[in-house]
Amino acid sequence: MDYDFFKRKFAWLTGFDLDSYKDKQMERRIQQFIRRMEIDSYDSYYKLLESSDQEKIRFLNFLTINQTSFFRDLLVFKNIKNNVLPEILDRKKARIKIWSAGCSNGAETYSLSILMFELIGNGTQPYRYCIVATDIDSQVLKQAELGLFPVNLLDNVSKKSREKYFFPVGDKLQIKPEIKKRVIFRQHDLLKDEYEDNCDLILCRNVFIYFKPETQQKLLAKFMEALNPRGYFITGSSEYVSSYHQWGLEKKHMAIYQKVK
Numbered sequence: 186m187d188y189d190f191f192k193r194k195f196a197w198l199t200g201f202d203l204d205s206y207k208d209k210q211m212e213r214r215i216q217q218f219i220r221r222m223e224i225d226s227y228d229s230y231y232k233l234l235e236s237s238d239q240e241k242i243r244f245l246n247f248l249t250i251n252q253t254s255f256f257r258d259l260l261v262f263k264n265i266k267n268n269v270l271p272e273i274l275d276r277k278k279a280r281i282k283i284w285s286a287g288c289s290n291g292a293e294t295y296s297l298s299i300l301m302f303e304l305i306g307n308g309t310q311p312y313r314y315c316i317v318a319t320d321i322d323s324q325v326l327k328q329a330e331l332g333l334f335p336v337n338l339l340d341n342v343s344k345k346s347r348e349k350y351f352f353p354v355g356d357k358l359q360i361k362p363e364i365k366k367r368v369i370f371r372q373h374d375l376l377k378d379e380y381e382d383n384c385d386l387i388l389c390r391n392v393f394i395y396f397k398p399e400t401q402q403k404l405l406a407k408f409m410e411a412l413n414p415r416g417y418f419i420t421g422s423s424e425y426v427s428s429y430h431q432w433g434l435e436k437k438h439m440a441i442y443q444k445v446k
C-alpha cells in the first residue's frame with residue numbers, strides 16, 4: 186500500500202480527509218510516527234488501525250498539530266485589542282459573535298475572552314457577545330473545557346494578568362470562571378461540518394498552513410459566507426489570504442482582514 190492508497194482507506198475507516206492536507210508534510214509525519222512503533226509498512230499499520238479503536242484515536246490525535254499559546258503573536262493581539270474589538274463594539278451593541286476556528290486547547294480563545302473582559306467588563310448582558318471555539322480534536326477540546334494550562338503557555342501574559350485571570354492548581358494555572366463562561370467549545374471539522382453564521386470576527390490561525398492551496402480556497406469561501414459585512418477575518422502571522430480583494434476583504438494590519446463588500 187502506498188501513501189495515496191493509505192489516505193483513501195483511512196478516510197473510509199475514520200472519515201478523516203487526509204487528502205485535503207499538504208501531502209509531503211503529512212506523509213513525513215505519518216512515516217515518522219509509524220517508524221517509531223517499529224512498523225515497516227502502511228499495510229501493517231492499517232491492519233492495526235482496523236483492529237483497535239484506541240489506536241485510531243491515538244493516531245487521529247497525533248495528526249492534528251495542536252501547538253498554541255496565550256496571545257500568540259503579540260502584535261496581532263495588540264491590533265485586535267486596540268483596533269478590531271473597539272471598532273466592533275462601537276458599531277454593534279448586541280449579539281456580537283466571535284468564532285475561534287481550530288482553537289486547539291483554548292489558549293487563543295481565552296486570550297480573546299480576556300481582551301473582551303478588559304474592554305467591557307463582566308457586567309455586560311449575556312446577549313452582548315459570545316465566543317464560539319471549535320476544533321476537530323476531541324482531546325484538546327477536553328483540555329480547553331478544563332482550562333488548566335502549564336505556565337510555559339503563558340509567557341505572553343503579565344504577572345498582573347496571571348493573578349487577575351487565573352488561579353494556581355498545583356504547578357499549573359486555571360482560567361477563572363468569569364473568562365470561561367463567555368466561551369462555548371464545540372467539536373467541528375472545517376472540511377466537512379456546517380460553518381457558523383453571522384460572525385463579526387473569525388480567527389482561523391495556524392490552521393490553513395496544513396491544508397493544500399485548493400482546500401484553503403474552499404474553506405475561505407465558507408468562512409466568507411460565515412462573516413458579517415464589516416466583519417474581520419484573522420489568520421496566523423505566517424499565513425496570508427491570497428487575492429483577498431476577490432473575497433471583498435481589505436487588509437487592515439498584519440494577518441487582519443476586514444470584509445468591506
Ligand SMILES: C[S@@+](CC[C@H](N)C(=O)[O-])C[C@H]1O[C@@H](n2cnc3c(N)ncnc32)[C@H](O)[C@@H]1O
Nearest residue numbers: 249250251252253287289321322374375390391
Ligand atoms: C497549530 S493549532 C492552532 C491553534 C490556534 N489557532 C493558534 O494559532 O494558536 C491547529 C489546530 O487546527 C486543528 N485542526 C486541524 N485540522 C482541522 C480540521 N479539519 N477542522 C478543525 N480543526 C482542525 C488542530 O486540531 C489544531 O488544534
